[in-house]
Amino acid sequence: MDARNVEAEKPSVRAFSGARRWGATAAASFITAYALDLFATGLGLLVVASGLLSGIGYVEALLLLLASYVFWGSGLWAVIKANWALLQRTGACTNILAKAGHDLAVRLGWSLGWRKVAAYVGNTATELAKEAPYYIGAGGVALFSDSVSAIDAIVFLAGANAGAAIYGFALARGLGFFLARLAKRGVYASFDTEWEPGAYLKEYYSEIEPEERDTIAFFVDAMKDADRTQPALVFGVGPTLHHVFLAAEKVSEIHLGEYLPANLHEIERWLGRDPEAHDWRRFVEYTLECEGLDRPAPEEITFREEMTRARITNLLHVDLRLENPLGGEGPRQYATVISAYCADSATGDKSEWATYMQRIAGLVRRAACC
Ligand SMILES: C[S@@+](CC[C@H](N)C(=O)[O-])C[C@H]1O[C@@H](n2cnc3c(N)ncnc32)[C@H](O)[C@@H]1O
Structure with a gap:
């Protein structure tokens, strides 16, 4: 039988949370809002003052305004997407309402898709609200000043929209660079100092996300070929057990390898039936369904x-940065190794990731041939 080593893909998402994230988000929201205002107002005034568009009529001015809104919308969209990526990676972003929407959705146990919607809505609402002062300002000046015409006011708004769009694209690009730098620098420091097992479980395992349904179904299928007489290793298990239940019936023992002691401690809580430990019953139920059981009964889930x-016999400290990630603990190789979302989380560098993947693959013992 072939040994299995399956590393599934997941976006590099983190459960780093806390006051620092809120502080960073509040500061970034404040700074970016003012920088946006300055830049957009400046460009709007510049376009009017330059006189470049002074001869245009109402229709042209309104068409210009319309086009500027399309431009503004695309800049806004770029920022919204960049903020979502930043939120996913760091738990912070440059829009406090986007973070508030996202964090509230997490608290309410909403799925990843709805959290994204909540963050997008928060971000869009802020940007729309920011538009109001421009209208009030431009409309007021046009109404009460003889030297500023309605067309000037519309041209100002179009210029400000263009400024906001340019600013949006620049900010999104900047956030992209920032994320790339974060990835290049690696994430060990964050794992070591900021990872919160409870926050991770709450954010990603309060319910079964669609991608997780596919992953579990995939592993259940892969485990059909596992060697029942041999132990299996789940590498980089985190504080989770959702990829462990599917191995229980298929192998002789299960060893769980994890880098962070706090995550292993979370597993120990579940093993020791701590009432505060994470509830995995919904995941067990789904695993049994994937294995072909129609509507598993509560006793079957408990079983x-x-x-x-009973199968989990060893908790190992592992580290992919080591030549031998098991560091001399446990057997050197296993007939079955399951690893999900680990190597891609441990580094953002592609060649390092390839090395880590080779190290995980190296833990798989080749099946004796024929
Ligand atoms: C996104 S979590 C995945 C956890 C779990 N497999 C899951 O499916 O939710 C990434 C895991 O990689 C672990 N990790 C981080 N750096 C590591 C390293 N250098 N060696 C091994 N594992 C590491 C983290 O402790 C964390 O448990």
Whole structure:
């Protein structure tokens, strides 16, 4: 039988949270809002003062305004997407309402898709609200000043929209560079100092996300070929067990390898039936369904939980930065190795990732041939 080593892909998402994230978001929101105002107002005034468009009529001015809104909208869209990527990676972003929407959605246990919607809505609402002063300002000046015509006011708004769009694209580009730098610098420091197992479990495992449904179904299928007489290793298990239940019936023992002691401690809580430990029953139920059981009964779920507890015989400290990631603990190789979202989380550097993947693959013992 072929040994298995399956590393699934997941966006590089983190459960780093806390006051620092809120502080950074508040500061970034404040600074970027003022920088946007300055730049957009400056460009709007510059376009009017330059007199470049002084001869245009109402229709041209309104068409210009319309076009500027399309431009503004695309700049806004770039920022919204960049903020979402930043939120996913760091838990902070440059728009406080986007973070508020996202964090509230997490608290309410909404799915990843709805959290994204909440963050997008928060971001869009702020940007729309920021438009109001421009209208009030431009409309007021046009109404009450003889030297500023309605066309001047519309040209100002179009210029300000263009400024906001340019600013949006520049900010999105800047955030992209920032994320790339974060990825290049690696994430060990963050894992070591800021990872919160509880926040991670709450954010990603309060319910079964669609991508996780596919991953579990994939692993269940892959495990059909596992060697039942041999132990299996789940590498980079985190504080989770959703990829462990599916191995319980298929192998002789299960060893769980994890880099962070706090994550292993979370697993120990579940093993010790701590009432505060994460509830995995919905995941066990889904695993059983993937295995072909129609509507598993509560006793069947409990039975699989108990079987899993009995099969887990070893908790190992592992580190992909080491030549031997098991660091001399446990067997050197396993007939079955499961690793999900680990190597891609441990580094943002592609060649390092390839090395890590080779190290994980190196933990798989080749099946004796024929
Ligand atoms: C996104 S989590 C994935 C956890 C779990 N497999 C899951 O599916 O949710 C990434 C895991 O990689 C682990 N990790 C980070 N740096 C590592 C390293 N240098 N060596 C091994 N694992 C590491 C983290 O502790 C974390 O548990």
